[in-house]
Amino acid sequence: MKLVIVESPTKAKTISQFLGSGFKVESSYGHVRDLPEKKLGVDTEKNFEPQYVILPKAKKRVAELKSAAKKSEKVILATDTDREGEAISWHLINALGLEKKPYERIVFHEITKSAIEAALAAPREIDMRLVDAQQARRILDRLVGYKLSPFLWKKVARGLSAGRVQSVAVRLVVEREREVLSFKPEEFHTILAKFLKNTFEFSAQLIKIGKDKLEKFSIMTDAEAQKIVADLKNSDWNVESIIKKEMRRQPLAPFTTSTLQQTAFSKFGFGAKQTMVIAQQLYETGFITYMRTDSFNLSGESIAAAFKEIEKIFGKKYLLANPRIFKTKSKSAQEAHEAVRPTEPDRNPDSLKDKLTPQQFKLYDLIWRRFLATQMPTAIFEATAADISTEGKSKENYIFRATGNVLKFDGFLKVYPMKTAETELPELLENEELKLKELKSEQHFTEPPARYNEASLIKALEEHGIGRPSTYAPTMATIQARRYVLKDEQKRLRPTDIGILVNDLLVKHFPKVVDIEFTARMEEDLDDIADGKKKWQPVIKEFWVPFKENLDKKSEELSKEKIAIEKTELKCPLCEKDLIIRMSRYGKFYACTGFPACKYTAPLDPKERGEQEELGPCSKCETGRIVRRRTKKGRTFWGCSNWPKCDWASWQNPVVKKENQKE
Numbered sequence: 067m068k069l070v071i072v073e074s075p076t077k078a079k080t081i082s083q084f085l086g087s088g089f090k091v092e093s094s095y096g097h098v099r100d101l102p103e104k105k106l107g108v109d110t111e112k113n114f115e116p117q118y119v120i121l122p123k124a125k126k127r128v129a130e131l132k133s134a135a136k137k138s139e140k141v142i143l144a145t146d147t148d149r150e151g152e153a154i155s156w157h158l159i160n161a162l163g164l165e166k167k168p169y170e171r172i173v174f175h176e177i178t179k180s181a182i183e184a185a186l187a188a189p190r191e192i193d194m195r196l197v198d199a200q201q202a203r204r205i206l207d208r209l210v211g212y213k214l215s216p217f218l219w220k221k222v223a224r225g226l227s228a229g230r231v232q233s234v235a236v237r238l239v240v241e242r243e244r245e246v247l248s249f250k251p252e253e254f255h256t257i258l259a260k261f262l263k264n265t266f267e268f269s270a271q272l273i274k275i276g277k278d279k280l281e282k283f284s285i286m287t288d289a290e291a292q293k294i295v296a297d298l299k300n301s302d303w304n305v306e307s308i309i310k311k312e313m314r315r316q317p318l319a320p321f322t323t324s325t326l327q328q329t330a331f332s333k334f335g336f337g338a339k340q341t342m343v344i345a346q347q348l349y350e351t352g353f354i355t356y357m358r359t360d361s362f363n364l365s366g367e368s369i370a371a372a373f374k375e376i377e378k379i380f381g382k383k384y385l386l387a388n389p390r391i392f393k394t395k396s397k398s399a400q401e402a403h404e405a406v407r408p409t410e411p412d413r414n415p416d417s418l419k420d421k422l423t424p425q426q427f428k429l430y431d432l433i434w435r436r437f438l439a440t441q442m443p444t445a446i447f448e449a450t451a452a453d454i455s456t457e458g459k460s461k462e463n464y465i466f467r468a469t470g471n472v473l474k475f476d477g478f479l480k481v482y483p484m485k486t487a488e489t490e491l492p493e494l495l496e497n498e499e500l501k502l503k504e505l506k507s508e509q510h511f512t513e514p515p516a517r518y519n520e521a522s523l524i525k526a527l528e529e530h531g532i533g534r535p536s537t538y539a540p541t542m543a544t545i546q547a548r549r550y551v552l553k554d555e556q557k558r559l560r561p562t563d564i565g566i567l568v569n570d571l572l573v574k575h576f577p578k579v580v581d582i583e584f585t586a587r588m589e590e591d592l593d594d595i596a597d598g599k600k601k602w603q604p605v606i607k608e609f610w611v612p613f614k615e616n617l618d619k620k621s622e623e624l625s626k627e628k629i630a631i632e633k634t635e636l637k638c639p640l641c642e643k644d645l646i647i648r649m650s651r652y653g654k655f656y657a658c659t660g661f662p663a664c665k666y667t668a669p670l671d672p673k674e675r676g677e678q679e680e681l682g683p684c685s686k687c688e689t690g691r692i693v694r695r696r697t698k699k700g701r702t703f704w705g706c707s708n709w710p711k712c713d714w715a716s717w718q719n720p721v722v723k724k725e726n727q728k729e
């Protein structure tokens with residue numbers, strides 16, 4: 067009997083359906099071996115040798131797999147087809163002691179009968195280049211995380227962490243926030259003319275005065291705009307020219323990990339992590355191809371199947387003469403994956419409604435549509451630009467432009483609807499005189515750049531060359547779990563106080579760790595390791611030596627006072643010593659310089675402190691104010707600011723109490 071090992075029980079179940087009785091399929095339940103949790107686990111003196119340990123949660127599983135391997139004639143490692151999957155297989159060989167046992171590594175991009183059979187027919191060795199690329203990422207992240215985090219604990223606040231890619235992501239969010247906050251809106255005006263032809267109303271915008279084409283800021287003030295409107299009173303309006311153009315819209319490329327995450331966010335509000343969980347379920351149950359990819363490739367069979375399906379559903383009119391090919395931007399050719407697509411294009415989403423959860427259905431439907439759209443014709447629009455001319459009282463010539471955009475052939479939009487700005491114009495003739503209905507100016511202000519959400523931050527990371535299909539979702543999750551960045555009600559990402567402080571600290575003192583280009587180059591180095599163009603140890607050494615040197619220097623140079631403590635003018639209400647602002651992982655707070663003798667602390671936010679509630683003076687001592695406090699267990703109560711000199715306290719909000727008594 068042959069033992070097939072995969073990393074997940076769902077995947078094991080799906081694969082076992084395709085294999086005969088000569089196979090047993092078992093799951094490793096993820097990684098079985100990793101760096102130890104309690105210590106660095108990397109020997110920086112000995113060429114960065116990693117000290118892997120069997121993970122505590124995997125000990126039992128490893129023993130079970132070991133005995134299953136002993137009973138089998140051959141072990142087949144069928145973990146996922148990327149660096150992470152290759153590393154899991156390699157760790158399994160070591161953990162199970164398979165070195166002397168005949169084993170095979172097989173890979174496939176989709177869990178279908180034909181793909182599994184093809185993979186079994188073409189086994190290969192472990193690809194150490196992929197394993198090394200994964201090890202290098204793991205070790206780099208470990209060195210940064212385990213060295214920089216304790217530095218932050220000592221210098222800022224306990225419980226903080228820094229990471230390689232995550233810190234760059236936080237930096238982007240912090241910098242965007244500053245752009246937004248420092249943004250000064252600029253005023254500009256547009257002039258709009260509304261016309262009526264028969265019963266059809268349409269509008270045109272002023273684009274030219276005399277020989278001068280209008281720019282965005284050509285009309286800066288309302289006074290300037292009103293002058294133009296006044297000049298145009300009682301003018302005659304004539305159609306000067308009509309230009310019609312055919313515009314084509316291409317379908318988007320098939321999904322990669324990052325575009326799938328972005329689109330699922332904008333269409334369904336799914337977070338990146340959520341999308342990956344659902345996509346993995348769809349992959350492991352055989353509905354879609356592997357979900358971690360940056361490739362646009364589509365297999366020939368899948369394209370042929372798409373053509374069949376398109377003809378069946380939409381007819382010949384929607385067939386292309388030749389397959390449409392999308393060129394992959396990613397450079398790592400060794401991992402020539404496919405794009406994310408349905409494994410069987412003829413599996414119409416509607417036929418799967420009761421087989422999939424509502425969320426799985428949504429994502430499958432999206433992937434299926436996007437894939438079919440790639441092999442459907444371009445959409446054709448007819449764009450019209452009608453220039454309307456008039457002369458003002460000042461004898462100046464004014465040109466207004468009306469634009470129309472009408473869909474002539476929907477093409478791929480039939481299966482993958484997208485927002486299209488369609489506006490219709492009435493039939494117009496050159497030299498036709500038009501009847502003005504209304505002439506007005508509109509005031510506008512320039513808008514600040516939009517804050518990032520998960521989708522646009524992933525897009526930015528990808529554009530900067532930071533992160534890879536396997537890292538986008540974990541990065542999004544980490545920066546929020548660390549509370550460096552939080553989502554607001556509109557799911558926009560905002561940096562927290564502590565996020566800003568840690569970012570500024572890293573930018574100032576560890577510029578390389580948060581340098582966008584440096585991090586992007588590091589990702590390229592990892593790709594080069596995967597391609598066999600570089601060895602992993604020199605890549606790490608090149609980073610480690612200057613990093614360690616700088617870390618040692620900064621550890622001595624910087625004191626906590628300089629980084630994380632701000633002076634204030636305030637006095638402690640308990641002991642009258644100076645109050646300072648300190649930092650915890652949850653943000654800034656007031657603390658007493660009398661610490662540890664005096665343990666007074668208060669939130670920075672006046673609302674949280676209860677100060678804006680105007681709770682009034684203390685009725686007992688008459689010199690103190692009533693303040694909102696919290697017991698050690700977190701229950702809110704009201705007390706006197708003169709405590710412990712005055713012991714007035716109440717469980718009830720005194721303001722509410724007074725109002726109740728009035729009744």
Ligand SMILES: [Zn+2]
Nearest residue numbers: 638641658664
């Ligand atoms: Zn004090």
Ligand SMILES: [Zn+2]
Nearest residue numbers: 684687706712
């Ligand atoms: Zn009092």
